[in-house]
Amino acid sequence: MTSRTSVPALPESGASQSLGAPDRAESGLLVYMVESPSPDNFYDKCWQGQGLAELLKLSGSKSEHRFVTDKDHFKRALSVETVRALMNGGKRFPIIHITAHGDEACIWLTNGDSLSWAELRDVFLPLNDLLSRRLVVCMSTCKGWNACKTAMTLGRVPYFLMVASTEDLSWSESSVAFATFYHQLALGLHPDVIVSNMKAASQHPYFASVFGKQVRAERVRAFTDSIRRFAQSLREVPAT
Secondary structure, three states: OOOOOOOOOOOOOOOOOOOOOOOHHHOOEEEEEEEEOOHHHHHOOOOOHHHHHHHHHHOOOEEEEEEOOOHHHHHHHOOHHHHHHHOOOOOOEEEEEEEEEEOOOEEEOOOOOEEEHHHHHHHHHHHHHHOOOOOEEEEEOOOHHHHHHHHOOOOOOOOOEEEEEOOOOOHHHHHHHHHHHHHHHHHOOOHHHHHHHHHHHHOOOOEEEEEHHHHHHHHHHHHHHHHHHHHHHHHOOOOO
């Protein structure tokens, strides 16, 4: 039986498997939203965190929302010290929710700073260590799926599970989808099932989830395949 303050285990396979359903009123899950809107979005009050926080509150989930405008504050918001404080002595388990504009190479912050996937990897690694290799990252950005590149470098895996869109998405699509994700995660559904429901609820078919170990395994397999093909090509070169 899952305790009231524990976090349900996230299985890495088997879409029909449940995560277990903790009591939502005392769930250890905490959605930690770090948001960096563009200057125009900020001026027009077009941001996601506050609205999503209200939806999460209605569904019985806890959240914390912080605006960041530059790289220094982004890293401060996602430092080990900050996230450890949010854990409240281990009673809460934070899920990292990043809202910003993004593309294939990076995410963009309010003041024009960019944060490459290599830099984001350096942010995720100590958090994954802090959370006993169970870091869950949700990228509420256009083409946020590119954040999986943070797991393609040899070495430690920087996250356990990542959820994002492979394409551009709107505020409404993102908000509806992630409200669905957090609500159903607290109910104990498997991530594969939840992502399918995110697509249906938001009518945005490009959401996907991936485990860090899967990304690493695919990267290693692609690398070894390229070496094998190269070796094969050398054997096929005719003698002169």
